[in-house]
Amino acid sequence: MQWQTIFKKELTEHWRSFKWIWVPIVFIIFAIMDPLTMYYFPIIMDTVGNVPEGATMDFPTPSVAEAMIMSFSQLGLLGVLIAVVVSMGLVSKEVKSGVYELVLSKPVSFTNYITAKYVAILMLIAFSLAASLLVSWYYVNILFGTISFIQIVVSILFFIVYFMMILGIVMLFNSFLKSQGLVAFLSIITVVALNVVSSIYSHVITWSPTLISDYINVYFYSGQLETEIWFSSVAAVAITVISLIIATITLKNKAID
Amino acid sequence: MDTTVIQLLLPLGVLQLILIIIALIDLRKIDETNGPKWMWVLIIIFFNFIGPVLYFILGRRM
Numbered sequence: 001m002q003w004q005t006i007f008k009k010e011l012t013e014h015w016r017s018f019k020w021i022w023v024p025i026v027f028i029i030f031a032i033m034d035p036l037t038m039y040y041f042p043i044i045m046d047t048v049g050n051v052p053e054g055a056t057m058d059f060p061t062p063s064v065a066e067a068m069i070m071s072f073s074q075l076g077l078l079g080v081l082i083a084v085v086v087s088m089g090l091v092s093k094e095v096k097s098g099v100y101e102l103v104l105s106k107p108v109s110f111t112n113y114i115t116a117k118y119v120a121i122l123m124l125i126a127f128s129l130a131a132s133l134l135v136s137w138y139y140v141n142i143l144f145g146t147i148s149f150i151q152i153v154v155s156i157l158f159f160i161v162y163f164m165m166i167l168g169i170v171m172l173f174n175s176f177l178k179s180q181g182l183v184a185f186l187s188i189i190t191v192v193a194l195n196v197v198s199s200i201y202s203h204v205i206t207w208s209p210t211l212i213s214d215y216i217n218v219y220f221y222s223g224q225l226e227t228e229i230w231f232s233s234v235a236a237v238a239i240t241v242i243s244l245i246i247a248t249i250t251l252k253n254k255a256i257d
Numbered sequence: 258m259d260t261t262v263i264q265l266l267l268p269l270g271v272l273q274l275i276l277i278i279i280a281l282i283d284l285r286k287i288d289e290t291n292g293p294k295w296m297w298v299l300i301i302i303f304f305n306f307i308g309p310v311l312y313f314i315l316g317r318r319m
Contacts, residue, residue, distance in 0.1 A: 017283070017313075017317070018279050018282075018283055018313070019313075021275070021279050022276060022279060022280075022309065022310070022313050025272050025275060025276050026276070026310055028272060029272060029273070029306060032269065036265070036266075036269070040262075043262075082310075085314050139265070142265070143265075
């Protein structure tokens with residue numbers, strides 16, 4: 001009941017600031033930009049490239065899997081950036097402006113406060129991811145060849161799990177920092193560090209959550225789902241839960257002070 | 258340019274147009290922005306795609 005009130009308040013706030021429109025649109029543009037450019041690359045080079053007379057260039061057309069992976073990797077970079085920026089002020093902004101004290105002057109539990117905010121932003125990001133990757137799948141199907149619907153849906157679900165972890169980390173930094181910029185900066189640093197470490201030791205920590213996108217790529221090439229992707233997803237969920245618990249405890253301690 | 262090219266690129270153009278329009282609507286509604294409002298109008302209209310995104314991220318006063 002109380003949870004739903006905060007959740008609904010969050011959803012209306014996202015809606016009023018047009019997040020439900022601009023985030024999906026930006027994600028869609030990110031996702032389809034690369035496959036489209038690759039497809040029209042020869043034409044683009046012809047019209048603006050100043051190719052010297054007689055020069056022949058062979059551009060290998062990317063395979064279906066490669067084209068689809070382009071969308072995923074684009075979202076893995078720029079999509080993560082947008083997701084962090086959109087969620088950087090969720091708690092820190094309210095703590096700074098005093099709205100937070102107003103909310104907690106009513107008997108609101110910290111767990112409800114954190115989880116309701118988290119689920120609301122997760123819904124927005126999950127929707128944007130699903131919409132953009134489905135649009136991209138549609139384009140890839142027209143331009144490059146067919147990928148089965150099941151394959152794309154499974155990949156989207158695993159990709160959402162990856163973003164779940166990122167949003168969890170952002171919520172964690174939100175709980176003890178007041179500056180939005182610092183929240184975004186530290187979250188991105190953490191995600192990048194996780195990525196670097198797990199790509200260096202990818203043969204050792206095969207369950208690292210940041211390898212989810214790598215396993216999705218393999219899935220597109222081979223059509224076979226690696227078993228490790230399940231361990232990575234469990235690790236991602238575990239990190240999310242731990243982040244949210246620590247965030248709740250931090251807010252509780254802040255209230256006592 | 259044959260018609261298939263237009264059919265494929267038209268949705269992209271429409272999406273960018275929607276982005277510009279909602280950014281302008283939001284700019285009209287909002288009380289204060291970081292920096293002068295007229296500057297944001299120019300950024301939103303002339304910097305295709307990046308302009309509205311920059312506005313939503315940096316322009317709205319938190």
